[in-house]
Amino acid sequence: MDMDPHKDFSFTLLDGTTFHLCSGQVVLVVNTASRCGFSRQFDALQRLHDRYHMHGFTVLGVSSQSFGKQEFEKPCDIATAIQNKWSGLTFPITQLTAVRGKSIHPFYAWAATQVSWCGRPKWNFHKYLIGKEGQCITWFASATDPLAPKVIEAVEAALGNH
Template identity: 85%
Template sequence: MSNHANFSFTLLDGTTFDLGSGVAQVVLVVNTASRCGFARQFDALQKLHDRYHAQGFTVLGVSSQSFGKQEVDMACDIAAAIKNKCSSVTFPITQLTAVRGKAIHPFYAWAATQVSIWGRPKWNFHKYLIGKNGECITWFSSATDPLAPKVIEAVEAALGQD
């Protein structure tokens, strides 16, 4: 098992998002669910994305029903539900993706090997920070605001690395 991410996700529009080594961007991977109480974080995630996108940073929202089935089923409905929570989400959002269980996406299976048991998603809006070289730098719990100082500091530090 590599210590570098190299994974693909299918986005709501059917295109592919490649994550990991060779992509040379910093990515905050967040498992999202539009019907979750933490869905209020979409606005903060968008602000974080906007603030650092020109420097090579993106948020990747990973739509999931892995916790409480708090996401709708269809890609077009997911997009509409997110738009209802946040007027303008421009960062990429995936089609439904399992973040745990038998059908777990390979990224989440890999990420679980990169962190302690405490660093694995326990609910929606868990965040993994992936560096330019595809390494898992750190993680943040669902309750952590995307604009919290510790998140900003980690993103800025990751962007500063070459």
């Protein structure tokens, strides 16, 4: 499950800056939607981010309307919705990004080739764990709590804590 070394997947964040996936960090890529029932996971994602950020880990929230159109379209509206409900979020969140379909983001097109059909996003808050070298280590379904033992164990292993 190697990433093409010539590919540097990048995302545009809500503030207009660019996030590069090939940053030497371990990244949990999560397709988010602020109006989804799973949005309660934002708090747990922030706690996960806080716990491991100093060790080279980050959560990347990928705002998406690919499932149920449960996200706003404009970056300012996404940011306002998140700020109003989860004012303490500090991990990066992208502008609207397609995670499936004709306009699928290149990262999600690549990730789909790294996992079985079961490992592809079926709804909001699907999680891909990406290693320091850009490899897809594993995935977690939407319903998986970001602080579940299997997530913690995978993050710690990716960081080399075990």
